[in-house]
Amino acid sequence: MKLKFNLYVELIFGFFSLLGLAVRYWAVPEFSFGLHVVFAIAQFLAFNLIWIFYYWLDYKLNQVMPFEKGVARRVVVQLLLGWGVMKVFLIPMGLVMLFAAIPSITNYINKLNIVFIGLTAFFGSTVMNAGFIAMHFLKRWKENAVRAANLEKEKAQVQFNTLKNQVNPHFLFNSLASLDTLIQENPALARQFVHQLSKVYRYVLQSQEKGLVPLETEVDFVNNYISLLKARFDGSLRVHFQIPDELYERQIVPVTLQVLIENAIKHNVISKEHPLQIEVAANENQLVVTNTICKKKKIKIETSNGYGLNNLKALYHYLSKEDVQVEESADRFTVRVPWAVEGAS
Template identity: 35%
Template sequence: MKRKDFIILFWVSLATTLIFFFLSTEEKNLENFSLTLLISAMYSFVIGIGNGLINDFLNKKMPWSEATTKRAVLSIVSILIANFILVYFCNYINFVIIQKEATAEMFFSGKYNFTNWFMINVALLISAFLHAKGFMEELKKNTKKEVVEQKLIAKSANAQFESLKNQLDPHFLFNSLNVLSSLIDENPNQAQKFTASMSKIYRYVLEQKDKELVTVEEEIEFAKTYCELLKTRFEDSVDFEFIVEKEDLRKFVVPLSLQLLLENCIKHNFATSSKPLLIKVFSENNTLCIENNLQARELIKESAGIGLANIVQRYALLTKENVFIEKSEDYFKVKLPILLGKPKIVFEKIEDGDKAYKKAKKRVEEIKGFYSNLISYCIVIPFLIFINLTTNSRNHWFWFPLLGWGIGVATHAFQVFGVGESWQEKKIREIMNKNRDNGKI
């Protein structure tokens, strides 16, 4: 327990002392005030510290966030047992030792059963409040922590995605200038055409690099334009073939992915007029395939690996679909997933975190409702019993609200802590997982 808890218990003791001293004490003197304060402090600190220690122990061994239902059941059982013992202990100290109103035999004979029972209900009220307060504080802390974590993940993913996209500018420019440098020496006229075409293509790069996804049609058109640049340099040494289904043109791929893969084909393979490099771009089973006949060249300088790695990472940030790579003695193929829409899996984690927070908040409201019901029960029922026994002790009508309302509280507990919609959802999920494992779904 914390220091503030002891301060609260002190103020509770003082408030209780003032109430009993001015309403119940006939002789209002310092001695009676001190005695009332001693008794009130005993009840407040023994019951308060006892329940606080139990709550702290359960928080360490079984936090609310890890096993809510088990923790709720264990809390109810523990506070019933603990408060029964604590109240009997305090009443024995009060009536037998401090006030000396009864002997030990009289106390356990049943004369003080009503007093004990009444005090137990008051103690249960305090315990229910402490456990409900502990639950709400922990759940609020955990849900806020989860939302913060989700937002940090999403921000990190956004930053990573932006970093990957920003690699495209220098990467494209560097490779294009290398090609242009070669053409200046080999064919100045072609170099001029290449420069004009490169400006158009680079405009597309600047337009598309900030997008998460582009249509297959846009990417194909850009790839064809880029292939014309490559043909300018390699002429008959490189051939290109585009076969894409019409229904796939309106679907989506990562922008500039084809351009990066086409660069890889040229970079890692030699091409001559006698042994031309054939690059095919075609759609197959919801994938966009880029395939070339394998004519691997020996690279003097090790590749930086920006192209293919960039594509793989950007797909990983946007979808669960994987980029597949196939390699044999004759060909090298990369399969890019064709997406039906514009998924934003990572970027929706902020919204998911907000939904999780709203769901947790709703859960808190449900449990607050249960504890409010339980607290009301613990307050009203003892009051009704007191009224019944003081006005008409022969006719015990208090059993009707005690049992009727008690059944309602028990039903409410089952609904909140497992035997309600949450239980049904768990059971449905369990059956679906079982059927999925057996191959029925």
């Protein structure tokens, strides 16, 4: 057992010792002020001795009768032992020491005083024991809260890893269809297309073991992704980057930009009459992705990537001090992603 100094406990003991000094000075003015100070010091030391005893009692009961084996039984035993030792040992010992030190104090001790001392000790014992019991439940509550938060974080991470593993099979299907056309019309461009497609999937595979990546790395990846999309949409997709150079080292979750761009493509019409414009910007606090709105009349859920934005929001809740913010107006859809910080949760 390692007893730790607790400043708050000592301050409480000090407060009640001073309060006792004031009450005794008022109730027994016959004693000198110096004697009352001695009583106050003795009271403070007695509080500490009792506290050490209950600390030891709590420690031993945690070994032989932990709360996990029965909360009600443990609480009852701890309170009864505390009251019993206080009544049988600590109070009589304290009175004997008091009488031995100051024989004249017997003139001021009667049955009512002894009852008062006993009741004070009884309630003091109850409060101290209840304090240890409450600390145990508070500790357990904190542990359970941390455990629940970790489980939620792990769940979000697993969901997002599944998302990264897919990079939308529908996107791959469309890319292969575009490649088939390019092979016939422009073999040189087809080779470039395959090279970019391989870079996209290589990045996804390499990012599996990485919790976070620099924004610069993500932008390099998403440029290859955008090149494939532009080949598919024939100039109807326009993506602009406005990122200050000093922010390229900020950390984000891998495929964050890909998820946001894919989300915009999935929910909006993209044609020569209605081109989709996406702007990727950044400031000191967040990454900001904004797209124009021309919603499809009916959206078919193609893959589980339909949940990409929700998974992204859940994951950033644990990797950043701020949450992902989504704003929508009549003609703009904006997602504000805070910079990720490893261990922020």
